[in-house]
Every structure is written in structure tokens, then in C-alpha cells.
Amino acid sequence: MTDMATAASGQAGRLRQQAVDQLLQDGFITCTDVEKAMRTVPREQFAPGAELEEVYAPYDAVITKTDEYGVAVSSVSAPQIQAMMLEQAQLQPGHRVLEIGSGGYNAALISEIVGDAGEVTTVDIDAEVTDRARRFLAGAGYPQVRVVCADADDGVPQYGLYDRIIVTAGAWDIPPGWADNLAEGGRLVVPLRIRNLTRSIAFTKAAGHLAGSDPQVCGFVPMQGSGEHAETLVLVNGTEEIGLRFDDETPADPRLLDNAVRTARVEVWTGVTVAPQELIGTLQLYLATTLPGFCTMAVDPDLDTGLVAPNNPRFSLAAVEGGNFAYLVTRRTPENDVEYGVHAFGPEGEVFAAAVAEHVQAWGREQRGGPGPHIDAYPADTPDGQLPSRHVITKRYSRITFSWPEPDTAQSQDHPIRGQGE
Structure with missing residues (x-):
């Protein structure tokens, strides 16, 4: 090994240990087996060309492939996300594991944990991705990992049943093949899209259904192939200034919203305040699953005329009812906390704003600080x-x-x- 290569290897090792130390400190790694795997596997070998500081940034993914529009279609997920999902999976030595969505690095981590008595299969729809994963795995010392190029909507039944299935692409649905490939009592960890939100959920197969727990906030490159699902974009007032995004149910007649922004904006404050660093994942999920017409709103900055005034123009929690729509806003309190409010438009804007505010208040009274659903x-x-x-x-x-x-x-x-x- 040349002096330059030796120096790079030494720097990679130091950065790897620092990243794991940070994840331990922040509570994302609690399992000894996960810690050992992440300290062992050379992540840099699965992202050649990327700067080492980028490779070992604990909370950042490394994009490895984009489409013709520059949109990411493959990546090495952030170490924090990988550690979180590995812990959700509760892997044990000897487990047979299927990874859906390949790249190589995560499969190597799984292989380290399940050991020689275990078995790892990683599958991806993109031949370029699987060729690269196969090459990287062999180079890093994990040639035993089975790499398959296929649409995984039906799983990979020829090598099942699996004790664990870990999905590393954003899934809109759970196809029957995944449950069929899973042994009774096995766990499926999947980043599931829930009305424009993505949560990594650990499901256990039992009694004809999948029982889930531990929803964790995450973000992933969307599933391709049979599992691909396009969201519905509704343009308010017929312009591209304000877009409402629906990932599941859509309005029966979106045209009713065309004149909504021509009404006066209603503003209601809920009295629900959170500390600046307080986690609000359950608030987002509570609204997404209990508030009819839930969606998200984005404003095109190049076309923004000030009709709406969200705190985050790229992403705001919103909802639609008939010819009315509303979105959440926040403001600072004298105590430097953050209070939630509602802006609403439409012929029944005042009534709709109050209804949305009541959902926020119900979360504050009943679910805040709880375990979630x-x-x-x-x-x-x-x-x-x-x-x-x-x-x-x-x-x-x-x-x-x-x-x-x-x-x-x-x-x-x-x-x-x-x-x-x-």
C-alpha cells in the first residue's frame, strides 16, 4: 500500500470511529452488534469518488446515481438511518435476511451481524446498481452476500423464507410477496409512505397480518418498478404558485379549490406550543392519519405572490375540505417557544380553520409525548x-x-x- 493510500485508509478509519461515536452519543446506536458492524465495514469502499468527510457524515446520505433530471435514484443512506433500521430489525446471528434496495454497504453491515451462520440476499431493479454492489461487496470482503437483479415486488422467493426483510427504498405499499417471503414471527422493516410522510416501521408477521411498531422519521429514494407510485399534484387557483400534494386519497373535485384563495385568509392560533428542540413526529403522523383531506403544500418561490404565507414554502402540513384548504403555521412566543396556528381559505374558511386547530389541540392534550400509534x-x-x-x-x-x-x-x-x- 502506498503512503498516500495508507494515509487515506487511516483517515477513513478515524472518521468511521468518530461517526459511530456520534451516533452512540445521540442515541441512534444502542445495540452492540450494530455498533461493531458500523465500526468494521469500510463505508468508503461503497462510495468511491466521494470525499471521506461526506462518506462519514453521520446524518447525510451519499448520492450514487441520478436520473436525466438530476433526481437521485440510488444512494448510500445516511449512517444514522442505517443504524436506526438495523436496530429496528433486531438482527441475530444465523438470521436469513433479504434486503430490498441495494448498494452493498448496508448488506455488508447485515452480513457482519448475522455472521457465517446467517445468509444475506440483496436485490435491486437496476442492473447498474447490482453490478456495482457485487463488485464493492467482493472488494470489501463480503463475497458471500447474494446479489440479485430483479423487480422485488414479489420479493425473492427462491431463497426464502427470511427471518428479516429490510427495505431501503421508499415504499408506498406493502405487496403480498413481502409478507409471503417472511417467516412467521419474522420482521419486516420498511420506510412506508403515509400521506406524504415517510416512516420506517418495524412489522412482525403474525396471525394473517403485519403488526407494526416504532415508526421513525426518515426519507428514502422512491421505489421503482411495480412498486412505483406517483403522488397527485393539485394546483390551487389553476397556477403553479401553490401546489397541494396528495399521496393517497385525492379530492373528489379539485376544481372547487380554484377560487379559494380569492377569499380572505383566516388565521387561528391553537395555544399549542412546543420547545424549539421538541420532536413533533407524532404531531405530523397524528394529523396525517386523523385529519380528513390531509396533504402537504409547497409554494414555487419564483411564482410566489404572497397569497399564502407558510413558514416553510417547500413543505407545509395542509388539508382540504370541499372548496376550502388550510395549512399550519408557527410563530415564536415571548418564552421563545413555537406556537402552532392555522391559515385557511374558502367559503367556510373560519369553520375549517377551527376544525384543523382542534386536531392540533387534540394532539397536544392526548398524544403529545406518547409512543405514537x-x-x-x-x-x-x-x-x-x-x-x-x-x-x-x-x-x-x-x-x-x-x-x-x-x-x-x-x-x-x-x-x-x-x-x-x-
Whole structure:
């Protein structure tokens, strides 16, 4: 090895240990096996050409392929996301594991954890990605990992059943093949798109359905092939200035919104305040699963005329009802906390703003600081009466239910709207 190569290897090793130390300190790594794997596998060998500081940035992905429009279609996920999902999977030595969405590095981490008695298969629809993964895995010392080029909508049944399936692409649905490939009692970890939000969820196969828990905020390159799903964009007032994005149910008649912004803007403040560093993942998920007409709003900065005034023009939580739409805003309080409010437009804007505000207030009273919902996935033909919750998102293959904890009545009466962080 040349002096230059030796120096680079030494720097990579130091940065690798620093990244793991940071993730341990921040609580994203708690499992010894995950820590050992991340300290061992040379991540830089799976992202050649990237600067080492970029490769080992704990919270940043490394883009490895883009399409003709410059949109990322393949990446090495951020170390924090990989550690989080590996911990959700609860891998054990000897497990048979299928990874859906390849790149090589994550498969190497899995191989380190399951050991020689285990078995790892990684699959991707893109032959360029799988060729690269196969080459990188062999070069890094993991030639035993099986690399398959295929559309994984049906899983990879020829090598199953699997104790664990880990999906590393943003999935809109859970196709039957994934559950069929999973051993009874096995775990499926999948970044599932839920009305424009993505949550990594750990599902356990049991009694004809998938029982989920531990939803974690994440972001992934969308699934390609049979599992690809395009969101619906509704342009308010017929212009590209204001776009409402729907990932599941869409408005019955979007044209009713055309004149909404011609009405006066209604502003309502909820009294729900959060500390600047308080986590709000359950608020987002609560609104997405309980607020009818939920969507997200984006404003084109080049066309912005000030009709709406979101805090984040690229992404705001929003909702639609008939010819009305609303979105969430925030403001600083004298105590330097953040208070949530609602802006609404439309002929019943005042009533709709109050309804959206009540959902925020319900979260503040009943769900704030809690564990979040229990999430279950059932086949798409499951009748309502056999589902455990009325909060249901029906997709092509599955019905996803969200069972929020029942509020403690006594605590609800005494609980101030401003409370402890999650």
C-alpha cells in the first residue's frame, strides 16, 4: 500500500470511529452488534469518488446515481438511518435476511451481524446498481452476500423464507410477496409512505397480518418498478404558485379549490406550543392519519405572490375540505417557544380553520409525548369490521390502520397544552 493510500485508509478509519461515536452519543446506536458492524465495514469502499468527510457524515446520505433530471435514484443512506433500521430489525446471528434496495454497504453491515451462520440476499431493479454492489461487496470482503437483479415486488422467493426483510427504498405499499417471503414471527422493516410522510416501521408477521411498531422519521429514494407510485399534484387557483400534494386519497373535485384563495385568509392560533428542540413526529403522523383531506403544500418561490404565507414554502402540513384548504403555521412566543396556528381559505374558511386547530389541540392534550400509534397492515380486501381502528389508509395491496393510545382522562384534564418533549 502506498503512503498516500495508507494515509487515506487511516483517515477513513478515524472518521468511521468518530461517526459511530456520534451516533452512540445521540442515541441512534444502542445495540452492540450494530455498533461493531458500523465500526468494521469500510463505508468508503461503497462510495468511491466521494470525499471521506461526506462518506462519514453521520446524518447525510451519499448520492450514487441520478436520473436525466438530476433526481437521485440510488444512494448510500445516511449512517444514522442505517443504524436506526438495523436496530429496528433486531438482527441475530444465523438470521436469513433479504434486503430490498441495494448498494452493498448496508448488506455488508447485515452480513457482519448475522455472521457465517446467517445468509444475506440483496436485490435491486437496476442492473447498474447490482453490478456495482457485487463488485464493492467482493472488494470489501463480503463475497458471500447474494446479489440479485430483479423487480422485488414479489420479493425473492427462491431463497426464502427470511427471518428479516429490510427495505431501503421508499415504499408506498406493502405487496403480498413481502409478507409471503417472511417467516412467521419474522420482521419486516420498511420506510412506508403515509400521506406524504415517510416512516420506517418495524412489522412482525403474525396471525394473517403485519403488526407494526416504532415508526421513525426518515426519507428514502422512491421505489421503482411495480412498486412505483406517483403522488397527485393539485394546483390551487389553476397556477403553479401553490401546489397541494396528495399521496393517497385525492379530492373528489379539485376544481372547487380554484377560487379559494380569492377569499380572505383566516388565521387561528391553537395555544399549542412546543420547545424549539421538541420532536413533533407524532404531531405530523397524528394529523396525517386523523385529519380528513390531509396533504402537504409547497409554494414555487419564483411564482410566489404572497397569497399564502407558510413558514416553510417547500413543505407545509395542509388539508382540504370541499372548496376550502388550510395549512399550519408557527410563530415564536415571548418564552421563545413555537406556537402552532392555522391559515385557511374558502367559503367556510373560519369553520375549517377551527376544525384543523382542534386536531392540533387534540394532539397536544392526548398524544403529545406518547409512543405514537400502533400500526397494522392487513390485506386490501379486509372488511372494516375486522380492522382494529377507524383510522385506515387503503392502498393497492393493503389496508394500514393506526391505533392511537386512548388518552388518560385524569391526565387529559390536568395536562397543560405546553408539556414535556417526546
